[in-house]
Amino acid sequence: MPSKDQTFAADLPEPKRLLLESVLSCADANIDASLDRLFQFLRIPSVSCDPLYTPQCQEAASWLATELENIGFDASVRQTTGHPVVLAHRRLAIGPHILFYGHYDVQPVDPLDKWEADPFDPQLRMQPNGDTHIVARGASDDKGQLLTFIEACRAWKTVTGGLPISVSMFFEGEEESGSPSMDEFLDQAGEELRADVMLLCDTYLWNDAVPAVTVMFRGLLEEEVEITCANRDLHSGAYGNAARNPIQVLAELITSLRGERGAVAIDGFYDDVKEPGEELKSELKKLHFDADKFLQNAGLSQSAGDQAYSVLEQVWIRPSCEINGIAGGYYGDGLKTIIPSTAVAKISFRLVAGQDPEKIQAMFREHIRARMPADCTVKFTGLGGSKASVIPPNSQYLRRARAALKDEWNCESVLIGSGGSIPIVSVMQSRLSIDSLPIGFARSDNRHHSPNEKYDLSSFHKGIRSWIRILAELSGGK
């Protein structure tokens, strides 16, 4: 048995390769026990947004801490102003230090009647094509995914008595409800989370056979815009034509946000956009992204964004402006003949590398203010913002993780982008200058946030094996 401080070289000489094979075999032999633990975890209804489930969130945190202690971690449940955080450390004397992030909370289960079974009574479902689905709320997002990492550590511990690399773990319980306590927690715990790289398992495979590392996330700026015209709702007969209608005003403002070609039409909006480097661009080209299929999946046939860019570029490397919601006047059954006093829209921008949320916010508000007609006032409410995150495509950690993935999946992993954000990625980048390696084994049909959420048993199993290999590779140094 190697010592607890054993580290692995990237090139894995024979003894280390044999050891790795032993760890993988251990994980294979114990997959049923791993699955049992996942089922225990899934049975805890840790819905973070519903105060009714506060005790269950606490229970899920405690369950995690106990499991981590069982495999030699110094683990603790830390109370926050919301649901607790689980922190766990197992440090070696030398070598790099990785931090693994996940979340133990889950989405609500509504609509419950669309579930084929109790969302918190996990089921194994054999599929006609030979796949096996683990069906439960959280099966994939994120309980199943985060457990792949813990079970990888367990296998290392079982075979070697330790881990090949210093590992800290950090699990929050509010990811599905906007992480309201995160900032305060990080203020307190910040330095304790310092590491060389952060790993996450909250993303997707590129396809069933090809693993992916997500190296770009768009940032986000969220604004609420309320337009007020008259001092009260007016009768549309008495005032129709004469009174400024805030819905009409808001519609004209929204229209002004996009130009003919589909690009965002705010002056200076693209000024700071940094195009991805040639290396990443060439990686993206290799993906042979099927834009038609992507659009068809949503019932669409044409992209609506800037037509100078491909669909993949539009969603990953170009910023966007979306109207997420609008409300004004009467929208129940029938019709009320009013000219409302106010109308409101929720507008968000997906930002890319180089764009500063505060600067974009100022540009946006100036754009709106400059177009306000007489007798109208506008009220802006900022709903938050975050910068885009880009993981350097030339980092040693990325290179080593991809080597490990290639060994497990027998193919090159791909580098992909995400049109959305994982807030912790940009938070850790800006607070502690820690880059992330988001590697996930979810399939695109896993129904995150929807009824009958599932995780493939093969995702769970190959996920564990992938992390076992990644831990070995990363132990080789920066």
Added chain:
Amino acid sequence: MPSKDQTFAADLPEPKRLLLESVLSCADANIDASLDRLFQFLRIPSVSCDPLYTPQCQEAASWLATELENIGFDASVRQTTGHPVVLAHRRLAIGPHILFYGHYDVQPVDPLDKWEADPFDPQLRMQPNGDTHIVARGASDDKGQLLTFIEACRAWKTVTGGLPISVSMFFEGEEESGSPSMDEFLDQAGEELRADVMLLCDTYLWNDAVPAVTVMFRGLLEEEVEITCANRDLHSGAYGNAARNPIQVLAELITSLRGERGAVAIDGFYDDVKEPGEELKSELKKLHFDADKFLQNAGLSQSAGDQAYSVLEQVWIRPSCEINGIAGGYYGDGLKTIIPSTAVAKISFRLVAGQDPEKIQAMFREHIRARMPADCTVKFTGLGGSKASVIPPNSQYLRRARAALKDEWNCESVLIGSGGSIPIVSVMQSRLSIDSLPIGFARSDNRHHSPNEKYDLSSFHKGIRSWIRILAELSGGK
């Protein structure tokens, strides 16, 4: 005492003038009894839109029928598919036949906590300026106003034993909830309602000292427009830029409905508009309408409609297009990063003389369809329509009613328009070719549909006296 069949000439020779004075004196002497009856009527909470008050609607109808029988009418409560109608007739052998329309139902009282007293416990409130307010739900709209006509008939009956002219009365109980049973009722009862002219008391004075006849009502076309893009709500990160956003589409469509100058920008929209004749235009000029004050009352300083027209023209004689409501995506607290699948708007057009609602509906739908981008579908739901109503400014009835009003108010009445509609006016015009004379004594501050609705005691009293004179004048023939 004149015979029951007594009719009056328009020029009112001395004996008739003396008789008229007696009837007016009788009304004056009995104003407290009239007020008692109004209070009885106001105590019946005949809220038509709330099924809880169905018995009270029935009670209000019965109360009216009894009062009308007491003054010699052949009155009956007619059941409909909704709340009942009261019909009453008192016909003479010769002379014109007038129909008086009103509604006994009232608006709900919400918000109840804004009322200074029980809305169904009428109060007399002395004002610092010497006015006396009758405060209750329905005090003005329409119980107080309709009772002015009944009390006028009562005074005639008391003094002469009869009426100077054939009178039918027609009271509905669903005016405040869109008159859902009216069409079916008119199909059955239609011919029974035939008359030479219809009188209504559901409108306003021009100002406290000047009575008005409302001779133009705009028509209405109501449409709901639902835009659907993707087959489900999409994640705005995953699809932002690529997926067509139905709120953006709807905003652009709404923007296209009005041109730069504020005019409606639908091709052909104004083609059939009939400008009012010179006679009416010159009447409107005499009004010296204070547009600034009208706008200020709503907290506005500039009109939003077609700038080629005055504010008064914009609201009375020009058609409009208003967005009455809009909804799409998420509009609760915070933000949901979705691109919604659908967005919906309620859009209505106020129409003027010459415009056909069906033709305008077709133009509007064609306008929208022609502007639909790829991957979008539109669903239209017609919510109803009615033509504008114009009362010929040269009718004998109008001339005689204005003569009577001049005698009572010691000034010329004015002819005004209304930007809104009283549906029964256009219904009676189109079904039975009966023109209306809408004459009301409400003041602009009567708080119709709002808490602390009031009717001035002077409106009630001078209203009764006005109708006494109008009945005398109209009995003179066409």
